[in-house]
Amino acid sequence: MKILIVDDEPLVRIGIKSSINWQEYGMIIVGEAADGEEAIRLMIERKPDIVFLDIKMPKKDGIQVLQEIKERGINSKVIILSSFDDLQTVKHAMKLGAADYFHKPSMNELEISNVLSRIKDEIAYEQKIQENTYESNSKEGILRNLLLGNSVNVKQTKLKENNLYILLFKVKKYESVLQRYPADNPGFLQKTVMNLLGELFSKEKEVEFLQIEDNVFSIFCSNSEIRSNQLSFTSVFERAQLVNHTLARFLNIETAFGISGKIDKFIHIGKAFAQAKQAFGQAFYQPEDSIFYYQKIEDGNVLEQVDEYIIQLKKELREENYNMFLQTLTTLEQFLHSKKGLGERDVRKIYEGLLFMIEETEDYLGYSDHLKGIETFGELSSFYHELFQQKFAIRATLRSQRYSPIIKNILYYLESNYHRPISLNSLSEEFNVSSNYISRLFKKEVEKGLFTYINELRIEKAKSLLKDYRYKIYEIAELVGFKSQVHFAIVFNKYVGTSPKDFRKERM
Template structure:
């Protein structure tokens, strides 16, 4: 599979190229571009299968690149690379044909590789593997669901009263661990064997596994002229599968169904409908059957409100403003519960970024892994909320008991507000003491000047962030409280002995 990397940050491109042994996975980086114009030229020249595309770039941004691709008939698949608050732009990119996206600050190599492998499995093996004979017809059915219907006649299906049904296993990680022996998961074979028995007598039903936790069933019913009778048959079949899997392998399943369709050519659209129906389980975990309805997509106003909440949360994090962060977090969660306007994947990514901003060590990975196993919105909130509360409520006074009360208060204030413009005059008004007294007392007790201490905090925060190439240097300067990236570079060099760029190069 041929991949083109498009990002204006050289370290991002280097990081992506270096993070994955591409050749070992049957993939090749065919080029890299630093702006949208160069990207289009390289697409025409190298004809990549997949493009990793930054959304904000000089000359032409990611949205304009996608529009150009559409106009020029370039069919490569695009994965968007975005920042935390690019939500509206990401949605526009998805509407223009992007297949997935990653937030650069929390982009995980394994997640990127998983998405690329799924795309690779669609682009390459299905053109080469022979069609199976017998139950399921494996690739013939999978090809049909992905819009390639030339081998549909190999299945038992007929055109007329067709339905696509998809289902997944609840609490998949825990369930699969019960059915793993010698690192081999036995669950898919168990499900296949059970459904083979259940569907053996069905004349117009086929089943296949799409992904590790996504299974698809397609039925047709040319004998029935009633859509209601067909829908009743589909519901009975779902009930049979659900109860049988619960009885024989003790697993709970949840199902999504498409509208009825009449021809094989519509099967890809029906497959999309069924997956969209299934996605409703994230907000409604008590149900196990979801039928596709032509619900309107979230409008521009709804998406703008979501973006506003996200930006306000981000501002609260950067300015250590607990009230601003928590108020907008609660409002955002309540808005999602009412509107159901963000996908499960999108919600996970927002929580993941908040976690990353608060904790960038082992605790981050621990909570991230725990959250990855969570399948519904209410439980996901319950996983993250205690952690957020603990981080905000954890005071730092214990570290400062040797200082006087006024110095302890100043230390605490600086640690919580280092991203803001702090001056002696402002501290004087805030603590109702003279600026000369603050300066003299702080130097006596702490052993260095107030602004030296404040810059040390800012530079230490910056050093941690520079180790992650997904942040641009000017963004880091702003996030730790410097008004100018030039001033940031001067202060950084004073305390570290090298420029931010040199430090990043040594530690990336």
């Protein structure tokens, strides 16, 4: 798989090249370009599979390059590189066919590798479609091809070309639900869901279904014999309700559905699929509801307003005006919730970017485990508000106390790295001073030993996590930096006067 990097900043190109082991992913960098014209020439000449493309460049910018790619029929997958407060342009790029985007300031190895793995799978799948090597005679193959606009062998399904709808659904609180099922039998939940769908729709004349991802299922419905749009939509809604109630009754799980608009031709299935995804995404903002319908959203003004909020948030961080930052963030969140114009991925990237600016290091990546089970806008907002307030409280404390610069930096470092192994030697290497000097100075200024401070910090973090039953106690021990649950329990009891288990019971 061939990679082309396009950015007018040499340091960005160097950073991308050195970010991951390309050979490990079966990829090779085939060229670099510093402007849009050179980028087009290299795409034609070297035919890269994936292009990292900067938005703002000389000669031709990223948008102009994307437009030319489309006109010339170049098949490269494009990943946009943008600044943090350029969401409007990014979304324009996505509409022109970009596969994903990165905020340049906060790009990291984990994010790049995850996106590359996904795009690599997409390319392999599309190649199978083009080469007609996918099992296009199987029901699953026919339906998957249909979502990509390929209606070969569709007559082997129950679907007809009239009053067609796509429904997508997912299991709510998915990570928690998975805990109920045996770990040694992966896919058990999904197989059970598919079996129930099979029983529900076995006698339906014009319904098919498909598992698209681990937690995304699709139902294809047509109503060729119904002439009324209202009756057709009612039948689709009733099917969604049927699935929703059946899964709640037999599996004790909640679901969220997205229903597309009506189409009449198979060639428009891809459009209906996109509509269902957009509707389905509203569950992020309204977790109390179960069924959502496609509605066209004009997002131009929304994106422009979001960019203005982000510029203001950056300004308040630079000026260390943390109270105003939190107020502006709350206003932005209220705006997003009222307009619902941004998808979950974009909202998550906004929070990640803000955290990166606060952390100013890649330590902001250490919260991925905490975020795994968060599915809704409200949960995400609460998590980040609490985290930001913790960060700002520490900064305020450090400002009010007259610590030396090196101790301030060590305290910042400990706050971001408490979950990692920390020793005097590692701090000595990090800050380029002797371990003995750190030990003496820390005790003198903070008035407690370094490892007493670290243990207190870890226990405070653990007390917060113990309020969340999604985490087992041994997992919390690891998350806050203890090598074993036994050691964690001993230290916790020493500082809190009770065991982690009893502490959790008392707080619930």
